[in-house]
Amino acid sequence: MTVRVRFAPSPTGYLHIGGARTALFNWMFARGHGGQFILRIEDTDQKRTVKGAVQAIMDALRWMGLDWDEGPDVGGPYGPYIQSQRAPLYRQWADWLLEHGYAYKCFCTAEELKARRAAAKAARGDQSYDRRCRLLTAAEVAAREANGIPYVVRFKAPTEGVTVIPDVIRGDIRVPNSQIADAVLLKSDGLPTYHLANVVDDHFMDISHILRADEWISSAPLHLNLYAAFGWPHPVYAHLPLVLNPSGKGKLSKRAQAFDDHGREVLVKVEEFRDAGYLAPALNNFLANVGWSFGDDREIFPIEEAIPRFELQDINPAPTRLPYDKLDWLTGQWIQEMDVLELARAVRATLERQGHEVSPEALLAVMPALRVRLKKLTDAEGFLRFLWEDGGSAAPATDRLASAKLPAEAARRGLQAARTFIAAAQPLDTATLSAGLTAIGESVTTNGKAGPFLGALRLAVTGQEVSPPVFESIVALGRDRALARLDAALAALPAE
RNA sequence: GCCCUCAUCGUCUAGGGGACCAGGACGUAGCCCUUUCAAGGCUAAGACCGGGGUUCGAAUCCCCGUGAGGGCACCA
Numbered sequence: 001m002t003v004r005v006r007f008a009p010s011p012t013g014y015l016h017i018g019g020a021r022t023a024l025f026n027w028m029f030a031r032g033h034g035g036q037f038i039l040r041i042e043d044t045d046q047k048r049t050v051k052g053a054v055q056a057i058m059d060a061l062r063w064m065g066l067d068w069d070e071g072p073d074v075g076g077p078y079g080p081y082i083q084s085q086r087a088p089l090y091r092q093w094a095d096w097l098l099e100h101g102y103a104y105k106c107f108c109t110a111e112e113l114k115a116r117r118a119a120a121k122a123a124r125g126d127q128s129y130d131r132r133c134r135l136l137t138a139a140e141v142a143a144r145e146a147n148g149i150p151y152v153v154r155f156k157a158p159t160e161g162v163t164v165i166p167d168v169i170r171g172d173i174r175v176p177n178s179q180i181a182d183a184v185l186l187k188s189d190g191l192p193t194y195h196l197a198n199v200v201d202d203h204f205m206d207i208s209h210i211l212r213a214d215e216w217i218s219s220a221p222l223h224l225n226l227y228a229a230f231g232w233p234h235p236v237y238a239h240l241p242l243v244l245n246p247s248g249k250g251k252l253s254k255r256a257q258a259f260d261d262h263g264r265e266v267l268v269k270v271e272e273f274r275d276a277g278y279l280a281p282a283l284n285n286f287l288a289n290v291g292w293s294f295g296d297d298r299e300i301f302p303i304e305e306a307i308p309r310f311e312l313q314d315i316n317p318a319p320t321r322l323p324y325d326k327l328d329w330l331t332g333q334w335i336q337e338m339d340v341l342e343l344a345r346a347v348r349a350t351l352e353r354q355g356h357e358v359s360p361e362a363l364l365a366v367m368p369a370l371r372v373r374l375k376k377l378t379d380a381e382g383f384l385r386f387l388w389e390d391g392g393s394a395a396p397a398t399d400r401l402a403s404a405k406l407p408a409e410a411a412r413r414g415l416q417a418a419r420t421f422i423a424a425a426q427p428l429d430t431a432t433l434s435a436g437l438t439a440i441g442e443s444v445t446t447n448g449k450a451g452p453f454l455g456a457l458r459l460a461v462t463g464q465e466v467s468p469p470v471f472e473s474i475v476a477l478g479r480d481r482a483l484a485r486l487d488a489a490l491a492a493l494p495a496e
Numbered sequence: 497g498c499c500c501u502c503a504u505c506g507u508c509u510a511g512g513g514g515a516c517c518a519g520g521a522c523g524u525a526g527c528c529c530u531u532u533c534a535a536g537g538c539u540a541a542g543a544c545c546g547g548g549g550u551u552c553g554a555a556u557c558c559c560c561g562u563g564a565g566g567g568c569a570c571c572a
């Protein structure tokens with residue numbers, strides 16, 4: 001059997017991290033089995049459709065590196081891939097069900113249904129549709145139609161027996177048919193609901209496996225009975241574990257801001273992860289570790305290596321929270337493995353977006369040292385502030401330059417010597433600076449170690465308590481600017 | 497109210513009857529290294545939800561509880 005899977009988001013907003021995980025698993029499964037990965041847009045709810053959402057979702061998927069073989073933009077033999085463009089097809093099959101007695105017209109208004117549902121809920125009773133229109137005689141139906149009363153098409157669900165959902169991850173799930181509602185298949189606006197559309201499309205698009213979130217389990221019996229009514233074989237089901245809110249309370253939703261245990265906001269849109277400076281390969285790596293594991297106690301891996309090992313049976317059925325801390329660590333690991341030039345380019349673009357212009361030379365000078373310090377691309381800003389903020393280092397307070405191991409007088413002497421040394425250093429590189437400045441430091445501190453002095457030097461030159469290593473920082477800054485910073489610091493110290 | 501799913505360290509996970517006084521990772525703590533911050537190395541604390549079975553033997557199988565989550569829309 002050829003594997004054909006689809007990711008079918010509804011364009012109601014941006015790509016949600018939970019949706020991204022579903023897309024990733026579908027994609028991995030397709031790629032690992034020589035199959036096709038299809039992108040289908042489920043926009044049958046006109047009211048909820050958001051302009052630009054399709055583009056945003058595709059951008060996010062592309063950024064993640066998840067390419068699709070068929071979809072709205074690339075086309076394919078089973079198109080169109082946007083449901084609103086397939087309306088006649090759903091109508092045709094809704095009619096077919098009507099003709100064959102598997103569906104009926106329902107004239108109840110939305111208001112009536114809402115009221116009945118509310119009443120049922122208040123009475124703690126069954127909230128699903130009471131099936132009253134199912135009992136209408138042909139004459140009654142004809143009369144209503146003649147009066148132009150709008151209707152929806154509902155499925156005539158079986159009321160007795162049991163439907164079994166064969167699920168690759170969970171085994172057979174048995175649901176009493178009494179639980180299956182007479183769901184709306186075709187809405188009064190003529191468009192299908194999810195239930196009809198996904199069954200018709202999955203069938204005609206030759207979808208072999210459905211990998212979707214856990215929350216769909218409850219509608220699976222309905223879908224299975226639809227397949228049965230049509231006389232079509234159904235795809236293989238695999239219900240993926242739900243991604244929970246980091247607080248553990250409820251599922252992670254794209255409609256509400258999510259918070260962690262400490263009440264802090266948490267990222268949910270894929271584009272937010274991108275803008276926060278996370279790396280796509282790291283994000284994929286991260287997502288693949290949730291609900292599935294590589295094996296061999298390995299946590300860090302390129303997704304390409306995971307693909308051949310990825311099997312649906314190995315997916316952990318338990319719902320999970322996203323371990324955000326691990327994403328920071330993982331991204332840091334990925335950054336450490338990146339090529340310096342490539343990293344420098346990425347950091348430069350990020351800094352630019354943050355409004356900072358930094359020369360490639362300066363960036364390259366600090367990059368090897370900076371690399372191990374970054375958890376994500378955006379972290380560079382904090383470390384490199386001294387490159388564009390001259391004011392930051394102007395006249396640092398004397399008490400911050402001096403310390404127990406480096407009295408003010410020694411600090412002045414050391415910085416003076418450093419100034420002389422830097423002015424003449426040839427070439428101006430980390431090796432030269434390290435040798436010269438360390439020696440100066442050792443001669444000037446009370447404990448004979450360069451440390452305390454180098455700390456003061458860092459502060460004088462960068463104005464920061466935390467920065468890339470001083471030598472690299474000086475090289476990045478350039479001789480002239482470094483000397484100017486030292487002069488400013490010296491001026492702030494008592495002349496003796 | 498009804499139906500469904502799930503249940504291993506704080507979190508993500510390995511484990512699919514004996515190899516488990518339960519392994520890895522993040523996080524946390526301590527130590528080492530160290531020019532700050534990181535990174536790295538070493539060490540430590542830390543879990544099989546409860547109760548019944550089945551079995552010579554159960555984290556692993558079954559049942560019942562409990563807890564958490566999902567669903568019961570002219571939303572997907």
